[in-house]
Amino acid sequence: MIGAVNCTIPSFTADLNRINEKAIRHDVALAKKHGFVGSLAIGEVSITLPEYVDFVRIMKEEAGKDFYVMHHASWNTLEQNIEAVQLAERAGADYVLLTYPANFYPQSEDEIFQYTKAFCDATNLGVLLFPMAIWGFSRLHPADISSSLIRRMLDACPNIGAIKAEGGHPSIMSVIECHRLFGEEVVISMPLEWDLIPLSQLFPIQLSATSDHEFWGPLIPQVMKLLRERKFDEATEIYWRMHPARKVKNQMTQSMTGAFMLNRMQWKFQGWLQGYNGGPLRGPTPRLHENHMLALRNAQRASGLNPSEDPLHEYFIGRNPS
Numbered sequence: 001m002i003g004a005v006n007c008t009i010p011s012f013t014a015d016l017n018r019i020n021e022k023a024i025r026h027d028v029a030l031a032k033k034h035g036f037v038g039s040l041a042i043g044e045v046s047i048t049l050p051e052y053v054d055f056v057r058i059m060k061e062e063a064g065k066d067f068y069v070m071h072h073a074s075w076n077t078l079e080q081n082i083e084a085v086q087l088a089e090r091a092g093a094d095y096v097l098l099t100y101p102a103n104f105y106p107q108s109e110d111e112i113f114q115y116t117k118a119f120c121d122a123t124n125l126g127v128l129l130f131p132m133a134i135w136g137f138s139r140l141h142p143a144d145i146s147s148s149l150i151r152r153m154l155d156a157c158p159n160i161g162a163i164k165a166e167g168g169h170p171s172i173m174s175v176i177e178c179h180r181l182f183g184e185e186v187v188i189s190m191p192l193e194w195d196l197i198p199l200s201q202l203f204p205i206q207l208s209a210t211s212d213h214e215f216w217g218p219l220i221p222q223v224m225k226l227l228r229e230r231k232f233d234e235a236t237e238i239y240w241r242m243h244p245a246r247k248v249k250n251q252m253t254q255s256m257t258g259a260f261m262l263n264r265m266q267w268k269f270q271g272w273l274q275g276y277n278g279g280p281l282r283g284p285t286p287r288l289h290e291n292h293m294l295a296l297r298n299a300q301r302a303s304g305l306n307p308s309e310d311p312l313h314e315y316f317i318g319r320n321p322s
Helices: 021-033 049-063 078-091 109-121 147-156 173-182 193-199 219-228 232-257 264-273 290-302 312-316
Strands: 003-008 038-041 068-073 095-098 126-129 160-164 187-189
Touching: 003 021, 003 219, 021 038, 021 049, 038 049, 049 068, 049 078, 068 078, 078 109, 095 109, 095 160, 109 126, 109 147, 147 160, 147 173, 173 187, 173 193, 193 219, 193 232, 219 232, 232 264, 232 290, 264 290, 290 312
Parallel strands: 003 038, 038 068, 068 095, 095 126, 126 160, 160 187
Antiparallel strands: none
């Protein structure tokens, strides 16, 4: 688990009745070409569990042995998540990103622990633990998942192999605390590139998983390689070159969806600008209007990312229509 992991959002046929295998394979092949070491099979879209399992199978077939597929444990209940992870494991998933359902409203840290342990006990996959404000756990601890709770989870769940350290966002304390307390036991991931690039110059961060890194084309794997080689001047130059696009992207994310929701339509369009498939998504989904699309394309231009100049309506068709 050394490098960057992007996200693959399912693609569908034009009539939205089926998943689009050719488009899915296109996205995985391009992610490999861009230098990513793996990809998250996004489940937070309108997709059935049988379709999702087939999506994971297609991704892994295209990925091969040198590129891993991460299952997205984002279903509605613990029982559904256990069923989904076991099916995804059989379909070829290599790791799993653990999220928590929207209807899960724990009254104590012990409830979070019990959910996490029950899930981890149900799978052989390595688990990426994810402290994050989206879950609403900050009412129990401002770090979203406290270090003492993480300690308890690591002791009880030996298949937790990494921590996606976004707790207490936008504070950087979570990743620093996780590195200090748990960095000798598990991999610490920093998925936010605006923190990843500066912090990696102070202490080693080997993994950036998972995020919409496809917005940047091949740039995140490239800059992580520079950081591992301690070429900090070159990495810093890239950081500042990215800044115009970073500001627009982050401002748009906040204005369109806030801190507690992700606009997968926006993410899919961001990837389309860098050669990924794009294509229609089923409702319900947040919308993406022309002013949003133009702002994102102009932001990529400003940072020298050479976005696609194809007509915007072609995004809703996709590069591999079926």
